[in-house]
Amino acid sequence: MTKTLAPSRMPAASPSPRQPLTPARIAEAALRLIDRDGLDALSMRKLGLELGVEAMALYHHVANKGRVLDAVMDLLVQEIEIPPPGSMPTLERLRQALRSYRAIALRHPHAFVLLATRRFNSDGTFAVYERLLQAFAELGLPPQRAAWWFRATGTLASGTGLADIASRELEPNATPLTLQGAASSAAQAAALPPHVAAVAPFLAAERLDEAFEFALDQFMDALERDVRALAVPAATGRRSRGRAGKPGPALTPDRRR
Numbered sequence: 001m002t003k004t005l006a007p008s009r010m011p012a013a014s015p016s017p018r019q020p021l022t023p024a025r026i027a028e029a030a031l032r033l034i035d036r037d038g039l040d041a042l043s044m045r046k047l048g049l050e051l052g053v054e055a056m057a058l059y060h061h062v063a064n065k066g067r068v069l070d071a072v073m074d075l076l077v078q079e080i081e082i083p084p085p086g087s088m089p090t091l092e093r094l095r096q097a098l099r100s101y102r103a104i105a106l107r108h109p110h111a112f113v114l115l116a117t118r119r120f121n122s123d124g125t126f127a128v129y130e131r132l133l134q135a136f137a138e139l140g141l142p143p144q145r146a147a148w149w150f151r152a153t154g155t156l157a158s159g160t161g162l163a164d165i166a167s168r169e170l171e172p173n174a175t176p177l178t179l180q181g182a183a184s185s186a187a188q189a190a191a192l193p194p195h196v197a198a199v200a201p202f203l204a205a206e207r208l209d210e211a212f213e214f215a216l217d218q219f220m221d222a223l224e225r226d227v228r229a230l231a232v233p234a235a236t237g238r239r240s241r242g243r244a245g246k247p248g249p250a251l252t253p254d255r256r257r
Contacts, residue, residue: 021051021053021057021058021060021061022061023061023062023071025051026047026051026058026061026062026068026071027068027071027072027074027075028075029047029050029051030042030047030050030068030069030071030072031072031075031076031108031111032050033046033047033050034072034108034110034111035108035110035111037110038110038172039110039111039113039114040172042065042068042069043065044058044059044065044068047068069114069118070118070121070122070125071122072111072114073114073115073118073120073122073124073125074122074124074125076104076108076111076112076114076115077115077120077124077125077128078124079100079103079104079107080097080100080101080104080128081096081097081100082096082097082100082128082131082132082135083096083097085134085135085138090135090138090139091139091220091223091224093135094132094135094153094220094223095216095220097132097135098153098156098157098216098219099216101115101157101161102157102160102161102164102212104161105160105161105162105164105165106164106165106168106170109165109168109170109171110171110172112161112162112165113162113165115158115161116158116159116161116162129150132150132153133146133150136149136150139223139227140227140230140231141226141227141230142230145226145230149223149226152219153219156215156216156219160212160215163208164208164212167180167203167204167205167208168205168208177205178192179192179196179200179203179204180204180205182196182197182200183200183201183203183204183206184204
């Protein structure tokens with residue numbers, strides 16, 4: 001009598017080791033969750049699910065949700081590209097940094113609002129502060145003036161980024177934009193007040209890059225005028241001298257798109 005051999009059982013594969021939790025992994029998962037589901041979807045419970053752990057396990061690495069948001073901001077500001085000193089004229093370096101800052105809005109439309117509504121409050125964000133303020137110092141701006149221009153820089157970058165998100169209907173619960181329709185429909189334009197209808201074609205999403213470059217030109221022109229005014233003492237009408245009789249900062253005309 002022939003014996004039927006039972007099929008041999010393969011040993012169960014050992015589960016792959018789980019990656020250890022770290023503050024960096026938590027921040028990356030939080031940004032991934034926000035990008036996918038929106039800022040309002042972020043909670044410690046959902047973040048734990050994203051990482052495959054209990055929410056309580058997160059508190060061994062981050063104090064609270066606020067610190068998670070600070071860490072997400074660190075990731076966002078790391079995407080701001082500020083050319084190093086000496087690589088190009090200082091004004092052009094600032095111009096490139098502002099373009100880079102605005103571009104974050106399109107890559108992370110749900111998370112970008114953090115840069116506009118939360119204060120920078122971590123080593124990573126302060127490092128970006130330092131690099132921008134270094135550029136203002138290179139232009140010869142005293143601390144108070146550098147602070148005001150720093151604030152203006154944030155206003156321009158955050159404001160245009162948020163406008164991009166709204167105009168491209170990237171925010172949660174967006175509704176169709178009347179101005180976007182009026183830009184290509186005479187019937188919709190006719191329903192608007194006359195001055196609104198007149199500018200509608202220039203406020204369409206397709207013109208956002210052009211509008212940003214216009215605003216950036218005005219900003220950089222104003223900054224250059226201020227730097228030059230500070231370098232020329234009103235009493236003598238002469239340009240100020242730097243250390244050891246050297247001229248103050250020279251402003252090389254920057255290249256514009």
